[in-house]
Amino acid sequence: MHYFKQLVTTLSLAITVVQAVTNFGGIAVSNSPSTPSYTCRSQAQWNDIANQARNNGFRSIRIIGFDCEALPRAASAAASAGLTVLAGIWVDGSMAQSAGNIRRDLDTFRAAYNQFGSGRFAGLTIGNEVGDSAVNIINKVNESRNFLRSVGVNTPVSTVHTWVFIRDNRVLCNADFVGANAHAFFDGNFAAEQTGDFVFKTVVPNLKSACPGREIRITESGWPTRGPANGRAVPGLDQARSALLNLNCACRDDRSVTVYAFEADDQIWKPENDWERSFGIFGKFNLNGEVFAPC
Template sequence: MLFSSLIKTAAVAASLIGSVTALPAHQHNQHKRGVVVVTETEVVYVTAGAPQEVSGESTTVLLESVVSNAAATTATESAYTLQAPVADASTHTTASTVATSSTSQATASSTGDGSLPDDDSSSFAAGAKGITYSPYTSSGACKSLSEVKSDLAELSSYSLIRLYGVDCNQVENVLQAKASGQKLFLGIYFMDQIEAGISQMASAISSYGSWDDVYTVSIGNELVNGGSATVSQVASYVSTGRSALTAAGYTGPVVSVDTHVATINNPGLCDISDYIAINAHAYFDYNTVAADSGEWLLLQIQRVWSACGGNKNVLVTETGWPHKGDTYGKAIASPEAQKSAISSIKASCGSSAILFTAFDDLWKADGAQNCEKYWGIY
């Protein structure tokens, strides 16, 4: 089938997303990316600065060949078509052989059936499933309720709004500011404050909405990829979070978000979440132009789906393109490139993607490619 054949026949350039030091008060989405080249049986870590090669061949050529074939047959696939069972047992075995980094077995497993929760996305016209939002001013201060309401008025066409934490009263404020029918993808960011964060989250829900307003709750963001936790530690964090959420009356999906590369290299992550939630950005692939972002992203969805045994849906919880920053291989950071990338993502797999991000994060550090502040779409 398509998912296994793509992995068996191609070397794929993929981004490795981690954490970069920035404002310590809130490090949500502080990214430092490198490049990883993945083949069927090996993972080769490389540094940026020149087109990468695998077995003497440019990954750009290989990626373009695979994307061309994939786009011809799957450009209109949604997350729901990725639920198909694996054709044979070799699919999972083959995908798992790319995991050359050590993995720990999860100590807790998901409780769902791997499907995405229902939402009323058909009544929203954004072209993507959702968008991420951070409640900070350019100086890093907390935005007021009136400022959050003004921001959310520009995001009313998205069915989902993703938040990363509970600081700055962001859950309380977004619940009051969101459009009718919108749902929230909530998050606990600090792993030493899981139960306290969920208590604050539950209080906000009690005061300004209901658990029906919540699409998913994530426990942690890119913990394995950033080197701050092992798979078994993530499993423990999610177990703690799930127990606290259940006690608070929440019965929806619980996930831990990591990068597509970390998930493929650590398939134990697949067992922890109720469905698979990944962050993936084509800009950091080095060999992908903005106009090919959607096809590249669809390929990453397929690779993760296969690596996880084809048993759970995959939702991309961050993907986007900067409008300012350094040129990184074929990736040019410009307003025109950002528009091209977002259009491509929406056309290829918008129903499976949460865009990154609503507004520029001027409170962040510049980052390795001088682009971390400039991913805002509005």
């Protein structure tokens, strides 16, 4: 019995060590599982995905919409797994066109904040790559933040856009943090094994120059496993493994930047193309053994 206890303790320590080399801050999770049509992830499915995130060393999950009761379900799952949530309000169209929905979702966030506590939420983003002017976007971010502050909610508030859009529209730096999506694959000039260099030697320096002194969060970065090549960027399982390994190691070298891996599972319901449908990570390879352990 004494030997068994020692063995369990040793194994637990080994697992802890493996998880400790996960340098990603979090992982993005869709509100739908990988189904042919968009369906709502159940509470049990949220619990499962949060546990997978925790077991693979991630400390946070990111959502980008509150449909499907995603916010309370994700927050509940995160609370059970000891994770935080980077919550996102989905904006369809312009900020003006979505004003009513944004106001409703702010009330939803306020309720979740009161239920799960301030420490459960790493931040709140208003929109993801919204097709509107930078001025309109930041005005809505500020309006939303002011409302939340007036009702006692102190969660950092920002928006998320492509890193190039932020670089070229520095007014977006005037949020509580800079939320940028940065995919080496869509640039087309980088191979999978250069993903970390792309993020930390191209994207991050540009954002730090555009937004000096601001906290930077790379809200999604990953690599697809299916579809045609995009210049030097070639989809594939081996390529995705290489991209995540390289990015994980690069994250280790700049702890001031939090990176969310994209994304938990494939989203085969997406209508765009095989690229968009195949960014999923879980179940494709052993993260702790094949991606995180080398660092």
